[in-house]
Amino acid sequence: MTAGAATEILGAADLTAGFRGQPPVLEGANLTIRRGVRMALLGPNGSGKTTLLRSLAGALPPIRGTVRAEGRALGHDRASLRAHRRLVQLVLQDPDDQLFSADVTQDVSFGPLNLGLAEADARSRVEEALALLGVTHLAERPTHQLSYGERKRVAIAGAVAMRPAVLLLDEPTAGLDPAGVAELTATLAGLDTTVVLATHDVDLALAWADEVAVVGGRRVRQGDPSLLGDEELLSVARLRRPWQLELLHRLGLPVDPLPRTVDDVARVIGC
Known part of the structure; x- marks a missing residue:
């Protein structure tokens, strides 16, 4: 077993x-998610990003192939799925698909209470999750009075309160303004968990992720963020090059080491 395989926490074979x-959305797709890694999952609408996330979360049984969790094939009986949800949490793109309780505290506490935790332990988890997502001040707010960005954060807090080893996020930055995107990604970077973030934003993926996985043609291609400079792959996936790589490409300047930020680009240009 290779070092990379030894650190796998979740994957698909x-x-x-x-x-x-309907025809398969994914066919013969492979993915390895290593413990502690920030992964960006990219691809056009309809490419299979959400299908992949739902499969990894156990919500969609495979037609063929296997989802692996901590080295074991995932079963889809009730006991296996219940155990899997302790390990993996999926947050959907639309927070209104997940928020249903009267107020924020009730909503975030739903998962921990359903784990059978004592009320005091569940409350501690809720307080911790609200603080991590920066929404403690919303604890007693009715969920229907939250802004869209606040609903996004509360939905993620509900997943974080389960203390999963892997957090799967389907387009968490969609609909947020630039400040909201920056705040959310900074929050995610501070979480002590593996995060897989589905996005269309190649600039965000290059700046934020340790690894990227591009979904297209029913398959998944995975690698480090330099993969976002592969013109053939980007064309198939209907993605563009991140601005950092595009600018240096036009200037005929090197992209090794990989520039992720404005400061990185400025150093290469010499300003």
């Missing part, structure tokens, strides 16, 4: 996934 009566 030869995964074919989709919906009954």
Whole structure:
């Protein structure tokens, strides 16, 4: 077993996934998620990003292939899925698909209470999650009175309160203004968990992620963020090069080491 495989916490092997009566969305897809890594999952609408996340979360049984969790094939019986949800939490793109309680505290406490935790332990988890997501001041606010960005954060707090080893986020920055995106990604970077973030934003992926996975043609190609300079891959996935790489490419300047920030680009240019 290689060092990379030894640190895998979640993955998919030869995964074919989709919906009954329709062609597969993914076919023979492979992905390895290593413990502690920040991964950006990219691809156009309809490419299979959400299908992949739902499969990894156990919400969508594979047609063929395997989802692995901590080295074991994921079963889809009730006991296996219950254990899997302690390990992996999925936050959907639309927070209104997950928020249903009267107020923020009730909503965030739903998961911990359903783990059978004592009320005091559940309360401690809720307080911790609200603080991590910067929404402690919203604890007693009715969920229907939250802004869109606040609802996003509360939905993520509900997942964080479960203390998962892996947090799967489907387009968490969609609909947020630039300040909201910066605040959320800074928060995610501070979480002590593995994070997989599905996004269309190649600039964000290059700046934030340790690894990237590009979904296209029913397959997944995975690598370090320099993969976002692969013109052929980006063309298939209908993505553009991140601005950092595009600028240096036009100037004929090197992209090794990989520039992620404005400061990195400025150093290469010499200003």
